[in-house]
Amino acid sequence: MFYLLILILQMKLIRQITDLNKAISNQKELGFVPTMGSLHKGHTSLINSSKQKCKKTLVSIFVNPTQFNSTNDFKNYPRDLNKDIKLLKSLKVDFLYVPTVSQIYNNKKRRVTRLNKSQKILCAKFRKGHFEGVLDVLNRFTNIIKPKKIFMGEKDYQQFFLVRYFIEKKYKTKIIACKTIRDINKVALSSRNSLLDLENLKKVGKISLTLIKLKNLIKDNIKNKKLIKKIKIDLIKKFKIKIEYLECRNLINLNTNLKDKPFKLFVAYYLKGVRLIDNF
Ligand code: AMP
Numbered sequence: 001m002f003y004l005l006i007l008i009l010q011m012k013l014i015r016q017i018t019d020l021n022k023a024i025s026n027q028k029e030l031g032f033v034p035t036m037g038s039l040h041k042g043h044t045s046l047i048n049s050s051k052q053k054c055k056k057t058l059v060s061i062f063v064n065p066t067q068f069n070s071t072n073d074f075k076n077y078p079r080d081l082n083k084d085i086k087l088l089k090s091l092k093v094d095f096l097y098v099p100t101v102s103q104i105y106n107n108k109k110r111r112v113t114r115l116n117k118s119q120k121i122l123c124a125k126f127r128k129g130h131f132e133g134v135l136d137v138l139n140r141f142t143n144i145i146k147p148k149k150i151f152m153g154e155k156d157y158q159q160f161f162l163v164r165y166f167i168e169k170k171y172k173t174k175i176i177a178c179k180t181i182r183d184i185n186k187v188a189l190s191s192r193n194s195l196l197d198l199e200n201l202k203k204v205g206k207i208s209l210t211l212i213k214l215k216n217l218i219k220d221n222i223k224n225k226k227l228i229k230k231i232k233i234d235l236i237k238k239f240k241i242k243i244e245y246l247e248c249r250n251l252i253n254l255n256t257n258l259k260d261k262p263f264k265l266f267v268a269y270y271l272k273g274v275r276l277i278d279n280f
Contacts, residue, residue, distance in 0.1 A: 029055040032147035037061040038078040038191035042181040046151040058095040067133030126244045155180040195274045215265040215280040244268040
């Protein structure tokens with residue numbers, strides 16, 4: 001009896017779609033946390049939200065090849081499945097789904113969604129095909145899993161924004177945004193941080209602090225493109241980074257009209273060849 005209980009309470013590690021279908025066929029209130037693994041406290045917070053709001057929680061680990069712009073970036077993406085499994089067990093996640101590429105794509109790499117002109121901003125402008133890949137894979141996952149809620153991080157705000165728009169239009173699933181988790185130096189946790197040494201992580205902290213201050217200044221003075229330009233030049237010089245974008249956008253439709261609307265300062269930059277994104 002005791003062993004049976006342990007077996008029931010144990011996290012189910014699932015690799016085949018057929019097993020997944022069996023395991024979740026009776027789950028009506030499933031929370032889903034899609035990830036690419038190399039888990040950190042940002043992912044943990046999404047999982048905890050799901051556990052609070054849903055009866056059962058399913059986490060996926062899938063490094064989705066179609067959302068990478070370069071093969072090297074895909075190859076170098078940090079992976080540590082054994083460590084992730086240990087963490088997820090300790091968090092008492094109900095299901096972990098780790099599919100292969102061929103299971104998800106059936107060897108057909110089909111793009112389901114095209115972005116329109118107004119959506120080709122921020123990361124979509126610089127990472128051609130990235131969000132098409134994200135939307136395609138999340139469409140496939142949602143179709144298979146039919147979760148009640150999907151939990152996503154505000155750190156990737158544009159991703160959350162586009163996924164909410166496309167998935168909620170097509171499915172009953174609700175997309176839930178979760179706050180960005182930072183370390184004590186204000187560095188947003190990210191799997192890609194493991195590609196940086198301590199010295200460079202300290203730089204990321206300093207850049208984040210500068211941008212938090214900048215955002216607070218902009219709060220009081222909305223039309224402040226000149227100030228943003230100045231800080232951008234300072235950051236490039238001081239930290240030897242390549243900034244792809246540093247701009248404010250409102251949170252309602254992500255356009256640049258900030259008047260009377262909540263907004264965030266969005267940034268994407270390369271430090272030592274590692275691409276980092278954040279918003280404040
Ligand atoms: P990833 O594994 O990087 O694809 O991320 C999986 C999910 O975790 C996405 O919804 C991310 O937005 C979210 N996420 C990543 N980093 C953080 C963070 N620092 N705080 C909160 N959520 C995060």
